[in-house]
Amino acid sequence: MSSPGPARAAGAVPSGSLAVAVRHYDLAATLDSGQAFRWEARDGAWEGVVGRRWLRARQTESGLALETPEPVQDWDWALRYFQTSTDLEAVVAAFPQDEPLRAAVAACHGLRLLRQDSWECLASFILSSTKQIVQIRQIVGMLCQRFGERIVAPPDRPPVFSFPSAERLAECGESELRDCKMGFRAPYLLGSARVVADGQIDLRRLESLPLVEAREELMRLPGVGRKIADCALLFGFGFQEAFPVDVWVLKALQRLYFPKRRADPKRIKRFVESYFGPRAGYAQQYLFHYMRTKVD
DNA sequence: CTCCAGGCGCCTT
DNA sequence: AAGGCGCATGGA
Numbered sequence: 001m002s003s004p005g006p007a008r009a010a011g012a013v014p015s016g017s018l019a020v021a022v023r024h025y026d027l028a029a030t031l032d033s034g035q036a037f038r039w040e041a042r043d044g045a046w047e048g049v050v051g052r053r054w055l056r057a058r059q060t061e062s063g064l065a066l067e068t069p070e071p072v073q074d075w076d077w078a079l080r081y082f083q084t085s086t087d088l089e090a091v092v093a094a095f096p097q098d099e100p101l102r103a104a105v106a107a108c109h110g111l112r113l114l115r116q117d118s119w120e121c122l123a124s125f126i127l128s129s130t131k132q133i134v135q136i137r138q139i140v141g142m143l144c145q146r147f148g149e150r151i152v153a154p155p156d157r158p159p160v161f162s163f164p165s166a167e168r169l170a171e172c173g174e175s176e177l178r179d180c181k182m183g184f185r186a187p188y189l190l191g192s193a194r195v196v197a198d199g200q201i202d203l204r205r206l207e208s209l210p211l212v213e214a215r216e217e218l219m220r221l222p223g224v225g226r227k228i229a230d231c232a233l234l235f236g237f238g239f240q241e242a243f244p245v246d247v248w249v250l251k252a253l254q255r256l257y258f259p260k261r262r263a264d265p266k267r268i269k270r271f272v273e274s275y276f277g278p279r280a281g282y283a284q285q286y287l288f289h290y291m292r293t294k295v296d
Numbered sequence: 297c298t299c300c301a302g303g304c305g306c307c308t309t
Numbered sequence: 310a311a312g313g314c315g316c317a318t319g320g321a
Contacts, residue, residue, distance in 0.1 A: 034302060129303035135319065136302080183317025188304080225304050246302035266311095288302075 014071035020079065022063035024088040026110025031057075033289045034133050035235045036114055037124050037140045038163070049144075050081045051117060052162050054153040057082070069154045083115050094279040100256035101283060104290035111289055113282055114235060118203045119196065120163040121236025122218070125228045126189050127182050135181075142180040147172065169193035188223020195221055207237045214239065234281040243272050243280040252291035 031039040031046050039048035045058040055078065056067040066078055079085065088110070095101045127143075128136050140163075147168050148161030169177070170193040177186040195201055201221065206214040214237065218229040230244035245253075245268075253268050276283045 125302080128301095130301050130316085131303095131318080132301045132320065138319095178317085181318065184304090184315085185317080223304065227303060231302070244302075247300095248302060292302090 014073045016068050016071050018066045018072070018075050018078070019060065019062065020064045020066065020082070020084050022084045024110050025059070025063060025082075025084070025112060026108070027057060027059045027064060029108055029110060029289060030082075030112040030114065033111060033285060034292070035231075035285065036116060037133070037137045038144070047157075049151065049160060049162060051077055052149070052151050053077070054151055054157075054160050069152050080115055083112060086112065088112065091279050091282050094277060095283050096275060096277065098257075100252075101286065103256075104286040104294075107294045108286055108289050111286060113240070113285055115238055116236045117163070118206070118232065118236040119166055122203070122221075122224070122228075122232040123163070123166075123169070123189060123192070125231040125235075126192055126221075126223045127185050128231070129185065129223075129228065139180055139182050143169075143177075143182075146176075146180065166193045166196035170197035185223060191222035192224065203237075206233075207239075211239050211241055215242075234284070240281045241278050243276060243284045245269055245272060245284075246288075248291050249284055249288050252287040252295075255291075255295075256287070 027046060028041070031048070032041075036048070039046045045056050047054070047056050049055065053072075054069055058065045058067075064082065064084065066075070072078075092105050095105070124136065124140050127139050131139070144161040144163055145159075147164035149164075151160050151162050153160040169189065172190060172193075174186050174190055177190055182189065196203060201217055206217055209217070211233065214233055215226070215229045218224050218232060219226065224232075227244050227246055230242045233239040234242040234244060243249075245265075250265060250268060253272070254263050257271070258264075258268065272280075
């Protein structure tokens, strides 16, 4: 994990920058693969918000370069978010050895999964249903701007806000949320925020449950069905075997694994249950990104 | 203009 | 249990 240069001492001496040595990490693909919605490309780097910190991330020869507007003592939050300790070659080696995955891995080398804040991730995906990724980003951006808290950013940037807590959203009116252009999803987000804020469900407890039970818990929330639960479990709770099946992945599975047969979502979802193994979620992300950016 | 987007909940059979 | 449909909004 260590790298030459001043940043090596970042654990001891507070610094506004950190060089992380990591191989096989395609930052652009990772941040632009529909798992997180608050990153923007600017001047060859990516700017976004992780928790309550503004962050700039850049790909370097040896890995990633991270920058914050204020000195940081402990960078664990960022390393956790970017999952730089994950051995990607081991992940890919655990995939089924088949031609579709081989092609997807070859075409999307360095694509990674992030580990996001669980509430932010869950709430963002509640807002994702029948929306294109660009629109999800717009809605999430508006939500942060109106209900998030101001956080420290470089002086030449417009104001930046954190993702609003469940407690903050729970006190909103439905019409306030609708003003963020989320349409029929507003009562879902509001209802889920209230359940979380009331403590009727403890998100921190979920990651210690078996996948099936954690999923069952999340699906008690309004607006959270199987697909959205699996996205949150994979991107926000660390369940690497979760495999969300959306229209893109369904299309990929049909075309790559069942090319001759007619579309049969039922059968395909049964196939998914047993085929992809302990790193199924990673396989899903490769198929999703491959289908979305490389096929047709 | 029409079609559809990282779905879900509810109402019918 | 399984299938159909409405839902807001805005790109393509």
